[in-house]
Amino acid sequence: MKFxxxxxxxxxxxxxxxSVRPRVGDSVRIVRGEFKxxxxxxxxxxxxxxxxxxxxxxxEKLKGGTAPVPISSSNLVVTSLVLVDKMRKQxxxxxx
Numbered sequence: 001m002k003f004x005x006x007x008x009x010x011x012x013x014x015x016x017x018x019s020v021r022p023r024v025g026d027s028v029r030i031v032r033g034e035f036k037x038x039x040x041x042x043x044x045x046x047x048x049x050x051x052x053x054x055x056x057x058x059x060e061k062l063k064g065g066t067a068p069v070p071i072s073s074s075n076l077v078v079t080s081l082v083l084v085d086k087m088r089k090q091x092x093x094x095x096x
Contacts, residue, residue, distance in 0.1 A: 003047045005076040015092050020081070022052050022073055023088070027080035030054065030071060039079065043068070052076065 004019040005028065012018060022028060022042050029039045040055035051070035058066040083089040 003050050003073055005073045005078050008077055008079045011078065011081065020078055022076060022078060023082060025082035026078050028054060028076045028078050030075060031077050032075040
C-alpha cells in the first residue's frame with residue numbers, strides 16, 4: 001500500500017519533491033473529507049493502514065469522551081517538516 005502525503009507549494013520548491021511520508025510532529029492541513037481545512041500536528045502514524053491521527057481531530061463516543069479519527073495520508077498536505085532525524089534530513093537535502 002502506498003503511504004504518502006503531498007507537500008505544500010513552499011516545501012515543493014525548497015525540496016524539489018511532490019510528496020513525503022508523514023511523521024509524528026509534522027504539521028499538516030486536511031484537504032478532503034469531513035475535517036477539511038483543519039490544521040494540526042501528526043500525533044500517530046499507521047503505515048500499514050495508510051492513516052494518521054491529527055491533533056484536534058476527534059469524534060464524540062456514544063458512551064462519552066472522544067476518540068481520535070484516522071485520516072488517510074492522501075487527504076493531507078504537509079505544511080511543515082520535522083527534520084530532527086538525520087536520515088530524513090539527508091534524504092530531503094539529497095533531492096535538492
